[in-house]
Amino acid sequence: MMSTLSKGGIFATALAVFAMGASLPAKAEYPEKPVEMTVLFGGTANTIAQLLSELMAEELGSPVVPVSRTGGGGAIGYAHVQSMRPDGYNVVWNSNSINTSYHLGTLPFNYEAFDPVAQISVEVPVLAVSADKGWTNLEEMAAAVKESGETYNIGISGKGSFTHLTSVALFNAMGIGDQMNYISYGDGKAPVELLAGRIDAAIQWPGQFLSYVESGDLSVIASTGADPVSVLPDVETAQAQGFDVDISMWRGIAVPKGTPEEVIVKLEEAAKSAVESEKFQSAAQNIGFEPSFKGHAEFGEVIAEDDAFYASLLQELGMTN
Amino acid sequence: MDQFLNAAIMTLQPEVLGAIGLGSLIGLIFGSIPGLTFTVALALALPLTFNLDSISAIGLLLGTYIGGMTGGSVSAILLGIPGTPSAAATVFDGYPMAKNGRASLALGMAVIVSVFGGIFSLVVMVVAVQLVSKVAITFGPAEIFALVVFGLSTICGMAGRSLLRGLIAGVIGLMLMTIGLDAFDGVQRLTFGSTNMLQGINLLVAMIGLFAVPFVIQVFDEHRRGIKPPAQATDVRAELPSFRLMFANLWLMIRCAFLGTGIGAIPGTGGPIAAFLAYDHAKRFSKEPKTFGRGNIKGVIAPETANNAVTGGTMIPLLALGIPGDPATAIVLAGLQIHGIVPGPALFMTNQTEVYGIYISIVVAYVAILVMQLLGIRLFVHVLRVPPRLMAIVVIVLCGIGAFSVRNSIFDVYTMAIVGLLAYGLIKADIPATPIILGLVLGPILESEFRTAMNLSGGDFAIFYTSPTALVFFALALLIVGLQLSGEFFRKKSKNAAVGTSNA
Known part of the structure; x- marks a missing residue:
């Protein structure tokens, strides 16, 4: 008798909960x-x-x-x-x-x-190079790379990553894509590798280079979007420098x-x-x-x-x- | 000096001290519970900092980081399950010490040497941040690869009785970490077309599986077979290390702190490597290497000093170069950036006050941790009074939660269970678990640094043997392997000789 009662109680509660649940939405x-x-x-x-x-x-x-x-x-x-x-x-x-x-x-x-x-x-990704390369814009970089005929190491985040695709698009537009060797670094290590001189240039996010630009170790020579980036307002876009790239x-x-x-x-x-x-x-x-x-x-x-x-x-x- | 005083005034405010204390407590709790780690704690603490002023925010994050690094030793010593990968080496001697009824001594020593290591590395950072960061960036992929090879050579010392079994375990660890999406070429490896397998095996998840699951199975198995837990576990004395014991090991502490700071300063290495190298170092230079693994306090001192020295070490590239050395410091970096502190070479020119604030916060955090942990030991040791079979249930639940919380993925809970079952099988087959951890920790770095180096050199191996730094580490690795092989050879020979005479 007790058990049927409590069963009934549970059933009633369940019904009430169900009704509430159904009416809520x-x-x-x-x-x-x-x-x-x-x-x-x-x-x-x-x-x-x-x-x-x-x-x-x-x-x-x-x-x-x-x-x-x-x-x-x-x-x-x-x-x-x-x-x-x-x-x-x-x-x-x-x-x-x-x-x-x-x-x-x-x-x-x-x-x-x-x-x-x-x-x-x-x-917007930006392109940074070591300050002692002396390149101040894309034109100078393209000319120097073409003249040397050597292979250059470029730091990216990983093959197929956004920075990789941006690099390829930019360097192809500059006509030096064939001389570039892309090096994958995870975890944003590219700026340090650039600083240590193990790579020649890196395309990464502006925030990663900010402090180095301030200290004068690295120079950022281009951004790849339609408008300049707000943290580095003096850096010209690739488009403004005559290379048709717009990637952000x-x-x-x-x-x-x-x-x-x-x-x-x-x-x-x-x-x-x-x-x-x-x-x-x-x-x-x-x-x-x-x-x-x-x-x-x-x-x-x-x-x-x-x-x-x-x-x-x-x-x-x-x-x- | 003015800036230092300013920083001191700003840091020694009640709300800042409260933030540091709260962070340390969160870190300690997450670090000491098996399955939960300080990386998760930091991810949870980060949103809390959005509404704080910058100095309190930094204090909260640093406290969590340091507390978590220190807390990892608690479950390593009491349960034999490391709270963080950095505490894995502490298990060797910390757990036997607890079994011998010397848990509080091990715990006390662990926290004291942790504070020593942490403060030591902070001093190095204050004195030589520019110098150390300059040296650290000379460590390119080839040099880090060599360092990791050296780290792997310590498998020899952790292999237990048989080098071959140690190597088998190491290779298992290395292979496990190749599962998933390859970060370099975006190639899927051993995923069998499954999207879940793309995420690969997380280090923390594998570690939880390796240590916690066999512990739980073992306990239940013993309970089923009616084996009583050892009686001395209930006899818990609150014994703290004496000054004499500390001074006797001061030189070891200094060496390990130095090692930890150095390894921490190299981005992409981190706590576990430092702890394993320090343990191996302590054992190798000990007059009685046979007592290691059976509760030698030096086996607790070495890894615990080194892994906390890593905290100061990683701050060097983080502040001076803007490079986070591990996932935990990446979250600290995010917290700094949100508050307008952009780490990098310019930080020391533009934000001197905040830099001093960071230094002071670290000291305060260590003081807080020392007090909390020493008081906590009385509490922690009661864990040993809990019947193992009940403890096992708590552990497995916590570990399930921990495995899930790493990436909010149920896949990781299954991974933990499968890795754990395999680990139990391996332990039954007398294959040691620790080299697996070494393989797990070092495997991904080993592979990525090797491939980056080869990529940089255009496929030329010269990049490895033209770097003096790399050569030094390769030579050290060779030396360790050579010593081990010759040692094993002579041991066998003398054994055979002994057998021969007894037969005669």
């Missing part, structure tokens, strides 16, 4: 629980993500938790988010790596598995395909005010990246354009899979 407004932001890389990517998620949480009124899922050149994190329910509680802190990792063959799906939310920032790395937020429009808009708004906040702007200056907000429609176009660009660049390099 209709009334509640997104977000009603923490949003998880998957971070694909360490370093700058991770630092920006930590800050962005803090600021977005203030706007959304619900925690945004940055969760690091590194490895496989971003493939691990992309695969995780892509397999999640498209309800806006799983977002990915993405970058051009969605394009490159698909075309390199490490990712079985491409950017179309995600809906874009917003572009957040842009990082964007970072932004995306959600699994099929996420409701109103959820995307809500995330987009939160991202917008986060990017515009004073905290984010000053952090950008300190870390060395450019805040650059774009709404979801415009961001989608950027991703699609880039996809075609990297497909052809990797094809050219024979690295597609």
Whole structure:
């Protein structure tokens, strides 16, 4: 008798819980629980993500938790988010790596598995050379390299990495691509290798060279984006120096395909005010990246354009899979 | 001097001291729990610093880093499971000491020499940061490769009874780390087409599997077979090292601190190599090498001095060159950057006050850790009173959480379990686990530095034998292997001779 009673009690409770659970989604407004932001890389990517998620949480009124899922050149994190329910509680802190990792063959799906939310920032690679080389611009470097006829060692982050692709595009445009030998360094060691004289030039992120430029050990002779980078305003772009290269790395937020429009808009708004906040702007200056907000429609176009660009660049390099 | 006083005034504020103390405590807790490491602690502490002023933020991060490095010895000594890879060498003699009822002595010694090593490396940094960083950048891929080969040669000393078994273990470790996406050419290796396998085997996860899982299986197996845990484990004396013992080992401490600082200063090397080299050094130069591995306190002093000396060592390239030496310092770097402190050669010109603030924070952190840990020992040793079978359950749960938290990946929990089962099998086959750790730690560096060097030289091996530094390390490695082989040869010979006479 006791046992049937308690069973009935459990059943009633379960029914009540079920009824509550069923009625909640209709009334509640997104977000009603923490949003998880998957971070694909360490370093700058991770630092920006930590800050962005803090600021977005203030706007959304619900925690945004940055969760690091590194490895496989971003493939691990992309695969995780892509397999999640498209309800806006799983977002990915993405970058051009969605394009490159698909075309390199490490990712079985491409950017179309995600809906874009917003572009957040842009990082522009810069070319640094040792100060005692005496090169002050790309023209001088190209001339010196051609004249010597020797092979030069260029520091990159890894084969197929963003800095590698940028290097290839730039040096091909300068007509000295054949004389370049690319050396992979993980963990941002390239500036020191350049300082020690083991390599001749390196394409990396401006923040890594800042202190060396100040101390006069290295000179940065070009940036590869459309506009000069804000932390090194005197450095001319490759385009301004007459070489047709426009490559920069964007970072932004995306959600699994099929996420409701109103959820995307809500995330987009939160991202917008986060990017515009004073905290984010000053952090950008300190870390060395450019805040650059774009709404979801415009961001989608950027991703699609880039996809075609990297497909052809990797094809050219024979690295597609 | 004015700037130093300014820095002192800024650092010795209650909120800054609180931040350093909090960081040290977080670090100690994460470091001392098997499975959780200071890299995870730092990742959690980083967002906390966003709302702090720069000096408090630096203090919190440095405290966490240093506390974590020091705390790793606690579970290494009490349970035989290193809290961090840097504490793996502490297990050899720390764990036997705990088994002999001398846990508190080992723990006390570990924290005191840790503080010694840390402060020593800080002094080196203050006095010679520019000089050391100049020397450190002469270590290119060829030189680091040679250093790592030297590090691998210590397998000889850790192989236990049979060199062959030690080598088998080392090679297993080396091979495990080749799984995943190759960082150089973006090639997939041994992934069998699985996206999960792309992330490869994480060092921490493998380490947890290697040490913790066999411990747990062993405990349950003994419980099932009705083997009672040794009685002396319940007799825990709160015995601290005497000054006499410390002074007797002062020269060893200085040598190991020097070694740790030097290794830490070379980017891309880090705590585990320093700890293993220091242990090997202590054993090799000891008058009684046979007592190592059975609870010789020198076997705790050497690795613990060296791994904390690494903290000051890694600060040198971090501050002077902007180069993080390991994942932990990469997070410290991010914290500095967020607060507008950009490490690199210009830092010492533009941010002198913050640099002094960093120095003072490190000293404060070590004082905090010394006090907390010495008080904590009374608490920690009670762990030994917990019946092993209950402890095993706690350990396996913590390790599962720890393995997951490294990369938030359930794949890593499976990896831990599989590596652990394999490790148990290997231990049953009398193959030592430690050379596997050496292989795991050194394998990726060995490979990447070799390939970078060959890439730099255009495929010419001359890059290795034209560098004097590299030659020195190769020679040291050869010497160690040679000594080991000749030692083994003579031992066999005398054994045979002994057998021969007894038969006659």
